[in-house]
Amino acid sequence: MGNIIDSLQQFWQFTGFANCTWQNLVMILIGIFFITIAILKEWEPLLLVPIGFGMIVGNIPMFPGLNIGIYEDGSVLNILYQGVRQGWYPPLIFLGIGAMTDFSALISQPRLVLIGAAAQMGIFGAYLLALLLGFAPNEAGAIGIIGGADGPTAIFLSSKLAPDLMGAIAVSAYSYMALVPVIQRPIMLALTSRKERLIRMEKPREVSQREKIIFPVVGFLITAFIVPSGLPLLGMLFFGNLLKESGVTRRLAETARGPLIDVVTTLIGLTVGASTQADKFLSGKSLMIFGLGLLSFVIATASGVLFVKFINLFRPEGRKINPLIGNAGVSAVPDSARVSEVVGREADPDNHLLMQAMAPNVAGVIGSAVAAGILLGFLG
Amino acid sequence: MHLIRKVSSAAAAILLSTGALAQNASDLIISEALVENVSSVVDGYGRRTAWLELFNTSQGTVNFGGCFISAGDSLYMIPRGDLRTKLGPRQSVVIYCGGKEGDGTFFTGFSLKKGSAVRLLSNDGKTVIDSLSIPSDLPADMSARKIALDAKAMDWQADPLPAEPSPGAMNIHAPMQSGAERMAATDPHGWILTVTSITVVFTALLILWFIFSISGRFAVKAGKKLGRQTSAAEDDREATAAVIALALDDYLGSSIHDTESYTITINPTDRSAWAAPGRNFRNKPSR
Numbered sequence: 195m196g197n198i199i200d201s202l203q204q205f206w207q208f209t210g211f212a213n214c215t216w217q218n219l220v221m222i223l224i225g226i227f228f229i230t231i232a233i234l235k236e237w238e239p240l241l242l243v244p245i246g247f248g249m250i251v252g253n254i255p256m257f258p259g260l261n262i263g264i265y266e267d268g269s270v271l272n273i274l275y276q277g278v279r280q281g282w283y284p285p286l287i288f289l290g291i292g293a294m295t296d297f298s299a300l301i302s303q304p305r306l307v308l309i310g311a312a313a314q315m316g317i318f319g320a321y322l323l324a325l326l327l328g329f330a331p332n333e334a335g336a337i338g339i340i341g342g343a344d345g346p347t348a349i350f351l352s353s354k355l356a357p358d359l360m361g362a363i364a365v366s367a368y369s370y371m372a373l374v375p376v377i378q379r380p381i382m383l384a385l386t387s388r389k390e391r392l393i394r395m396e397k398p399r400e401v402s403q404r405e406k407i408i409f410p411v412v413g414f415l416i417t418a419f420i421v422p423s424g425l426p427l428l429g430m431l432f433f434g435n436l437l438k439e440s441g442v443t444r445r446l447a448e449t450a451r452g453p454l455i456d457v458v459t460t461l462i463g464l465t466v467g468a469s470t471q472a473d474k475f476l477s478g479k480s481l482m483i484f485g486l487g488l489l490s491f492v493i494a495t496a497s498g499v500l501f502v503k504f505i506n507l508f509r510p511e512g513r514k515i516n517p518l519i520g521n522a523g524v525s526a527v528p529d530s531a532r533v534s535e536v537v538g539r540e541a542d543p544d545n546h547l548l549m550q551a552m553a554p555n556v557a558g559v560i561g562s563a564v565a566a567g568i569l570l571g572f573l574g
Numbered sequence: 575m576h577l578i579r580k581v582s583s584a585a586a587a588i589l590l591s592t593g594a595l596a597q598n599a600s601d602l603i604i605s606e607a608l609v610e611n612v613s614s615v616v617d618g619y620g621r622r623t624a625w626l627e628l629f630n631t632s633q634g635t636v637n638f639g640g641c642f643i644s645a646g647d648s649l650y651m652i653p654r655g656d657l658r659t660k661l662g663p664r665q666s667v668v669i670y671c672g673g674k675e676g677d678g679t680f681f682t683g684f685s686l687k688k689g690s691a692v693r694l695l696s697n698d699g700k701t702v703i704d705s706l707s708i709p710s711d712l713p714a715d716m717s718a719r720k721i722a723l724d725a726k727a728m729d730w731q732a733d734p735l736p737a738e739p740s741p742g743a744m745n746i747h748a749p750m751q752s753g754a755e756r757m758a759a760t761d762p763h764g765w766i767l768t769v770t771s772i773t774v775v776f777t778a779l780l781i782l783w784f785i786f787s788i789s790g791r792f793a794v795k796a797g798k799k800l801g802r803q804t805s806a807a808e809d810d811r812e813a814t815a816a817v818i819a820l821a822l823d824d825y826l827g828s829s830i831h832d833t834e835s836y837t838i839t840i841n842p843t844d845r846s847a848w849a850a851p852g853r854n855f856r857n858k859p860s861r
Contacts, residue, residue, distance in 0.1 A: 304783040304784075308783060314772070318764075322768060331764070335754075405789060413782060416781050420778045557782075560782075565771060572753050572771075
């Protein structure tokens with residue numbers, strides 16, 4: 195009898211109940227919250243469901259040394275997590291993004307590409323603020339990239355520059371991407387007058403297939419020659435787009451934008467979520483990262499809108515740009531372009547800005563990958 | 575067509591072989607050598623012998639098994655098949671030159687001489703990968719070495735002066751700094767990086783703007799020449815598509831997004847094809 199009681203007591207030590215801390219419970223609740231908003235509100239469900247469940251997986255309290263935790267060498271979760279730590283997953287996601295993105299809006303309105311550059315101010319604004327708060331330059335760079343509103347880029351850069359902060363940075367980036375409509379709308383309304391919101395823009399011209407094929411090759415050559423450190427992201431993005439546009443690799447493009455990106459998104463979401471173990475995640479630094487992430491989104495949106503207003507100073511009447519597409523310079527594709535459309539229709543139900551907003555939107559993807567390359571080059 | 579195929583195959587083969595060569599033994603250098611060992615490192619047998627250091631300058635792992643080390647007329651082949659001959663990126667290995675042959679993989683069996691050169695040869699035994707001259711006046715416990723002027727670019731030069739030996743460590747003027755350390759020292763507030771980065775991002779996208787503005791003009795002109803001037807109806811096509819997409823989205827709400835719309839429900843029933851007597855393997859027991 196005594197042996198049985200001893201065994202049960204020993205077993206108890208292995209259970210989650212015996213090893214549970216309040217921090218574990220907080221993280222599990224956050225995970226459940228993520229899953230809830232993903233299902234009820236449908237905010238980025240493809241990411242928040244895996245991340246939320248990953249948070250629960252990663253925060254199940256356990257007896258250390260069982261070789262099952264994400265930070266224990268050789269465990270299944272640890273092996274899957276290497277795709278995040280070593281930066282394998284983000285370029286694969288970029289391959290899928292390239293294969294599903296239509297750059298014709300950008301090709302037909304190349305002048306709008308600069309809005310995508312202006313919105314990257316969010317990255318560097320957050321970088322400056324993070325330095326001011328005492329973060330090391332590499333950490334500040336990794337935090338700043340949240341302002342690019344691009345989850346894979348944020349994971350890629352933080353895995354290289356500040357792996358310890360990656361969980362907080364990834365969760366912050368994806369959370370704010372889900373909240374793009376909530377964050378951007380008030381800023382857009384505050385920075386524009388009603389007259390500006392009513393500006394109608396000329397329709398984009400039709401783009402030939404030849405132009406679409408040339409774009410990924412030329413675009414890659416230019417950006418990669420300027421920022422070779424952005425090669426993994428830029429290379430995969432433009433390669434994926436070439437698969438889509440070449441017209442002769444339909445199967446490869448279908449795989450890249452379908453099963454491949456789905457598999458990688460599932461793995462990246464789950465492992466990033468699981469990496470947010472309470473002892474590593476719940477800290478003052480994480481709170482500061484969340485604050486800085488929000489500020490970077492605000493700065494990025496404001497910069498895009500204000501940049502359009504600045505350009506309009508030099509453009510004749512009738513050829514002005516609606517500043518409501520400025521927010522789309524952040525690379526949350528296509529959510530931020532949809533915000534431009536929705537806010538534009540609130541002012542004028544017949545004014546559709548979606549196609550115009552897609553140009554800075556996809557330029558923002560390129561811009562944030564270039565910015566990540568620069569930060570990696572300087573701080574890596 | 576046949577010629578094009580041949581040329582492209584040859585080009586692909588050349589590219590592949592260049593890639594394969596990029597991370598082979600040619601990336602190794604003899605970074606340091608010490609001849610008169612009085613108080614420097616001891617080998618695995620507790621002896622103080624001459625030694626040399628190989629350094630891998632590449633970013634990939636290099637296997638130097640099968641390469642040769644020669645000094646004067648002496649030649650030593652580094653055995654193949656020893657896992658320890660795989661040298662990681664920017665790593666070094668010490669090879670002892672003394673003792674006798676058969677002491678192990680990292681023992682040449684011959685010593686080094688002052689006033690001569692030690693060479694690393696490829697596995698053909700002829701091609702010199704790298705060499706290091708040993709001055710005739712090299713003092714005891716001092717080494718002849720190459721030094722990295724730029725650790726990132728792997729720019730190495732022979733150090734004209736005898737140096738304190740540093741086996742197993744990278745020979746470099748100043749300690750290596752990470753990018754973040756460098757920026758913390760030179761740009762503590764981050765303004766230089768910010769201005770530089772924004773300039774680069776704008777430049778990259780400006781070039782894209784410039785190129786696609788020009789190509790767009792050509793495309794429009796070409797379209798006009800071919801009589802493919804778009805009609806007003808065609809102009810409206812994309813806006814119409816956007817409107818339809820939004821309307822559909824509004825109508826369907828969010829139900830089109832990632833929701834399983836099919837559910838298989840299995841209700842128990844007596845009347846099913848599977849319950850037919852003909853599908854049973856045995857007859858129903860008769861009452």
